[in-house]
Amino acid sequence: MNALNSLLDGFGTALTPINLLWAAIGVLLGTAIGVLPGIGPAMAVALLLPVTYGLDPTGAFIMFAGIYYGAMFGGSTTSILLNTPGESAAVVAAIEGNPMAKSGRGAQALAAAAIGHFAGGMVGTLLLVALAPTVAELAVDIGAPDYFAIMVLAFIAVTSVLGSSRIRGMASLLIGLTLGLVGLDQMTGQQRLTFGSLQLADGIDVVIVAVGLFAIGEALWVAAHLRRRPPEPIPVGRPWLGRGDVNRTWKSWLRGPFIGFPFGAIPAGGAEIPTFLSYVTEKRLSKHKDEWGKGAIEGVAGPESAASASAAGTLVAMLTLGLPTTAVAAVMLAAFQQYGIQPGPLLFEREPDLVWGLIASLFVGMVLLLALNLPLAPVWAKLLRIPRPYLYAGILFFAAVGAYAVGGEVIDLVILLIIGLIGFGMRRYGLPVLPAVIGVILGPNAEQQLRRALQISDGSVTGLVNTPFAVTVYAVILVLLAWPLLRKAVTRGRAAA
Amino acid sequence: MTTQTTDLPPTRGDDRRSWLKEHSELGVCALLLALGALVLTDALTMDVDIAQRGPVGPKTVPIVVGAGLLLIAALLAVDVLRGGRGQAEGGEDVDLSEPADWRTVLLLAGVFLGSAVLIEPLGFPVAGALLFWGAAFALGSRRIDRDPLIAAVLSLVTYTVFNNLLGVPLPGGPLMGVL
Numbered sequence: 001m002n003a004l005n006s007l008l009d010g011f012g013t014a015l016t017p018i019n020l021l022w023a024a025i026g027v028l029l030g031t032a033i034g035v036l037p038g039i040g041p042a043m044a045v046a047l048l049l050p051v052t053y054g055l056d057p058t059g060a061f062i063m064f065a066g067i068y069y070g071a072m073f074g075g076s077t078t079s080i081l082l083n084t085p086g087e088s089a090a091v092v093a094a095i096e097g098n099p100m101a102k103s104g105r106g107a108q109a110l111a112a113a114a115i116g117h118f119a120g121g122m123v124g125t126l127l128l129v130a131l132a133p134t135v136a137e138l139a140v141d142i143g144a145p146d147y148f149a150i151m152v153l154a155f156i157a158v159t160s161v162l163g164s165s166r167i168r169g170m171a172s173l174l175i176g177l178t179l180g181l182v183g184l185d186q187m188t189g190q191q192r193l194t195f196g197s198l199q200l201a202d203g204i205d206v207v208i209v210a211v212g213l214f215a216i217g218e219a220l221w222v223a224a225h226l227r228r229r230p231p232e233p234i235p236v237g238r239p240w241l242g243r244g245d246v247n248r249t250w251k252s253w254l255r256g257p258f259i260g261f262p263f264g265a266i267p268a269g270g271a272e273i274p275t276f277l278s279y280v281t282e283k284r285l286s287k288h289k290d291e292w293g294k295g296a297i298e299g300v301a302g303p304e305s306a307a308s309a310s311a312a313g314t315l316v317a318m319l320t321l322g323l324p325t326t327a328v329a330a331v332m333l334a335a336f337q338q339y340g341i342q343p344g345p346l347l348f349e350r351e352p353d354l355v356w357g358l359i360a361s362l363f364v365g366m367v368l369l370l371a372l373n374l375p376l377a378p379v380w381a382k383l384l385r386i387p388r389p390y391l392y393a394g395i396l397f398f399a400a401v402g403a404y405a406v407g408g409e410v411i412d413l414v415i416l417l418i419i420g421l422i423g424f425g426m427r428r429y430g431l432p433v434l435p436a437v438i439g440v441i442l443g444p445n446a447e448q449q450l451r452r453a454l455q456i457s458d459g460s461v462t463g464l465v466n467t468p469f470a471v472t473v474y475a476v477i478l479v480l481l482a483w484p485l486l487r488k489a490v491t492r493g494r495a496a497a
Numbered sequence: 498m499t500t501q502t503t504d505l506p507p508t509r510g511d512d513r514r515s516w517l518k519e520h521s522e523l524g525v526c527a528l529l530l531a532l533g534a535l536v537l538t539d540a541l542t543m544d545v546d547i548a549q550r551g552p553v554g555p556k557t558v559p560i561v562v563g564a565g566l567l568l569i570a571a572l573l574a575v576d577v578l579r580g581g582r583g584q585a586e587g588g589e590d591v592d593l594s595e596p597a598d599w600r601t602v603l604l605l606a607g608v609f610l611g612s613a614v615l616i617e618p619l620g621f622p623v624a625g626a627l628l629f630w631g632a633a634f635a636l637g638s639r640r641i642d643r644d645p646l647i648a649a650v651l652s653l654v655t656y657t658v659f660n661n662l663l664g665v666p667l668p669g670g671p672l673m674g675v676l
Contacts (some may be wrong), residue, residue, distance in 0.1 A: 004579055037590055054663030146575065168583055171529055171569045177562045178536055185555035192559060193539050216609075218588075223601045223636060227592040388590055389638035390647065396609060397629045401655055405665045413613035417606060424602070429525050430583025451553045461552070 010356030024068020034074020041071030042327035050100030111239035120305030123257035124312030149473035151446035157267030176439020217423020256305025264313025278306035533566030603637035620670010625652035
């Protein structure tokens, strides 16, 4: 087993003291961030992008992965104790978790969620180890037309699967693509949208766009609508589970990953759909149907396990194809670009230490999360009482640090504020933020692949569809685009029958 | 969003204002339209004769993006006029039942710009502390005993971590010269 050997080497990388330290910092920061209301994992990773300027890639990605898993972990705590989920992945956890907490079973709800995350993460990461090298091998021959097709798929998926309005998703994507155009054309050095400014000729740094849209936009938006009295969290003790609870939940923990993992790997919005599907499945299979809606423990265990496994699935798509399926993956992709590393099928060949170190550190991180978070849960719950002015002032502060660290230029802070105001407007008028971020990150790359493909085919458009891989991807795109029509046809057909 | 306007006989000006308020999303269409026009103008005035390499030059993608922006602006306008509305984003600390508090947003933007200008003359630790304190103040915190202290500690710790541990240089300013 080649993958197994590589994984063992990976553990060699992940278990060095310094990388263990980064993993620990990552999971602690991630959990804190997940618990803190108002900060999601994507914003957290965006705010931490500046550390990439001073850290080696392996350490940085080990930390980012810890943040991703940790934030999912922490998000469920907020859901259960406050009933106001911030991360979309944690919405379902509130449905059963909050009633449990209200009836004094908060400790059991937190434990079911924590162990669910551990189980889901473990199974998900094992699937990642088993599948990722194979996918990478299959994809290793793909060329410019295939890359371009994958990126178009990312654009279409992010605008038409997520959010309620395709037009608004598309508007957001186009804003992102426009921001990505600013600067010198990569192939010819032609100035585009620079208006003669030397500052803009360098392009707008992805870090500034991500931090501006995710952090500044969010902080300003919340500031405009700040709740006068934040909701009161339900006090909770140390999480534990009785034998009866374990008997009820172990199957849910194991079922969750098989729903979560595939959905994480495709561009369908990350953990939102699989957590819901897992909830519905558990409800159907449950022997305690009368408890649902009043605090059924399976309804916490299954979805949380699915959420955690979907994070592993997301990493498969990102590492092997360079396809970001969630906001966090998009920001992590930006971090790869900062290091000049191109995620994709060749990543496993070119950077085996980095990839396998990262994968091994996921296992390490999961163990750390479980070991740290069961005893620390009451401490995390205290974070929910943080005064909101400090929280949002802190977000602005770290956003400023990040943008300034990019190049030590004050003008970057001005651009950051402008992009933040765009993010504010987008939240006000229901334009999703993620398509814009994906547009900025993938846009320039997609253009390059497009031009390369057409250069090879000497300008003939058939050069874009001359591989089976590309044709398959375009077929998927067509189905995605036609989906509303298809669904209408199906329902009409049913109504007629 | 109650339809109060139908109860009283509204004057023409009132009518118009409430229509505009209802359809403020058209402003988004206008911005998208302007952006599209900007991208197209920039692309079409580009001088590419010398730089062209390969069949697709640096103009093509901007033209597609610019045209896309114009199209989406039109589609969004149609959607809004037909009664479609973008849904404002919710969140843990977001209360959408009250109108937007523009004063806080403007104050925050002002504090942010002010601190940005002060980074170079005063150094990061001082400007960062002012940013945190000012933002917390704008958001309604009035603990004169606690706020500045937290701001100063946060700013100094961040400066040290970035400047000395991570190797990301930040300007120390006159204060760090003294310390």
